[in-house]
Amino acid sequence: MTAITKPTVLITGCSEESHDDVEILPLDVTSASSITSCVDAVEKRTGGRLDVLVNNAGAMFSMPLLDTDIDQSKKLFEVNVWGVLARVYNTSKAATRWLSETLRIGMKGLGVRVVTAMIGEVNTKIYANGLAGTGVMQREAEEPDVTAENLVRDVLSGRDGHVWHGGVVAGRAKYFHWTLPERFFEWMLLATRGVYQIKPPQQP
Structure with missing residues (x-):
């Protein structure tokens, strides 16, 4: 061949x-x-x-932390974290983010650029293929072709470190992450996602 x-x-x-x-x-x-x-x-x-090399492989898992099945969580980390070396979802994504940053620093001297894609909402099959969750709150998703074109442009232009793409959510997160206090940033991202409607069960 x-x-x-x-x-x-x-x-x-x-x-x-x-x-x-x-x-x-x-x-x-x-x-x-x-x-x-x-x-x-x-x-x-x-x-x-x-x-x-684009480390895109991942599995979706959406579940309150205290209700999370440990075996399913281990499977998730096998794919989303250890799969990058050889992302419960948000914690595993955070681990991958800082793993990528560590690689960026260590590989820079060898002439290898590492780009960490901070992706918001993209209209893919990740919920259909995930372990749990339906994606019902994903209302402003970007089309995959748009996200892909932006990432290709970042790579070919010589970018490294964090780049943010994937609909309105990614744009908000990019700027609020650096400019707002942590708790206000948290509220901005979660206010419309039902998190603050969670209440303890009524006592009989």
Whole structure:
């Protein structure tokens, strides 16, 4: 097989929709043997060079922390955190964020840029494929093509560190994160999501 000469990108966790110049490879990010097989396949197709790696693989889990099933949570971390090395959802995403920042600092001297994509609401199948949750509160989702184009532009323009995309929520989060007190920032993100309507059960 002739090696690919154009710049190459490996995106984990993609859907099976076909596009021109896109080849779908099997990959389970929680399986060492699957990762090894995928790496071997990429090396053969690219001649040993990969220009961009997008750690997109992930699972969705939406559940109050105290009601969370530990076994399901472990499976989530296997995919969303340890799968990045070899995201209950918000805590695992936070872990991945700072893992990426650590990689950015450590890899900079080697000429490798690490971009941490802070994605808000995108109209994907993540809730349909998730362990729990329906996405009913996701009302201002951005279309995947728009998010993808913005991320490609960030990578090709030389950006590194945090970039924010994915509808109105991502835009709010980007600016409020740096300008507002933590509790007010929290309220701005959660005020319309039903969190503050949670009440203790009535005593008989």
